[in-house]
Amino acid sequence: MRSLLITGFGPFPGMPVNPSAALARRLAASPHLTRALGGAPRLRILTTAYGAIVSELTPALTEDPGAVLMIGVAGRSRQVRVEVRALNRASRLFPDASGRIAARLALDPEGPALRRAGAVAVKAGALLRRRGLPAGLSRDAGRYLCNASYFRALAQPVPVLFLHIPRPPRSGARAWEAGLAAAFAEVARLLALEGRRSGG
Template identity: 45%
Template sequence: MKTLLVTGFEPFPGMPVNPTSLLVERLPKRLPSVRDVEFRFALLPTTWSGRKEVTDALRSTLAPAAIVHLGVDGRRRTINVETRAVNRATRIRPDADGQHAETPFLDRTGPSQRQSTLPARALQQAALRTGVPARLSVDAGDYLCNATLWDSIASGIPSIFIHVPSLPRGRFERRPSLQRVEAGVAAILIETARRI
């Protein structure tokens, strides 16, 4: 039995309701079983210290065959499949503990970027088939989303990061509903499970 690790994030400054927390809670009840694959879900703290204490521990304890990280980007109106992580970290925005990244680089001696190691286009197409808007992206940001993908790629475990939009704020909002995003993410996870 192979393990597919799926992570979301807790709330953080500026995002008091993180839709990925809701997805991690809802998706286990929605996903069909996939032969020889076990879905494992975890919620990550939105802290720089949690990057090592929690995320590294999950990778080593579960030894997953693949990882799909979920995060929110309040500026976007689509699901975004991140194709790379970059070697940078913001020193401006604090984490949920009020702390900042120690340096502007994730790895002072590392490469400038790392490519996602799961098939981004196939996962984007899986989401699109549900009717939810989905794009490929080359900008995972410079916050914990990008850092988490950076670390997972470096671990050698096939990994990708999926950014989802924040929850709609009213009936005239152009962001997709949580239900539509959930359907798209479920399709991405099923497609990933079939490929590992």
């Protein structure tokens, strides 16, 4: 049985502690999720730099996961954003954590204009709302590393989903993270099930 890959991100300018990394680690270490999946998920905390797509994300994807759950932070959002697509476009305005800007506007000059997550995004959004989380579908994963990494991962022939989380609240952050982890574990199970149905 192919494993589930969970990714989060390291710090970047304006976000010295990235909550997506803590949440991804919590999910990957969850005994409950491991039992539900029939095996431990694999974890990759990505450096928030364009070079990490080649040096960190691509090697993780070539290990042939059965599904991929990606987590990032959207500092201005007030709800979980279920990203339904990624664009073949980078921003040349904002540098990454290494201080570099994207080398070109198109992430993949020979690739499609966009890639979509498909029906699994709609299912995940409904699942999160049933769990009591404020969550909505989003058509804009940004022009930064979240979009770029998502575009790369969506090229894989397995279920892939990117979830953007808000900044943690100033009080009650532990309970907030625990609630997210429980709901995201259900999304992880959904992705793994979809992967098995599709031959993963």
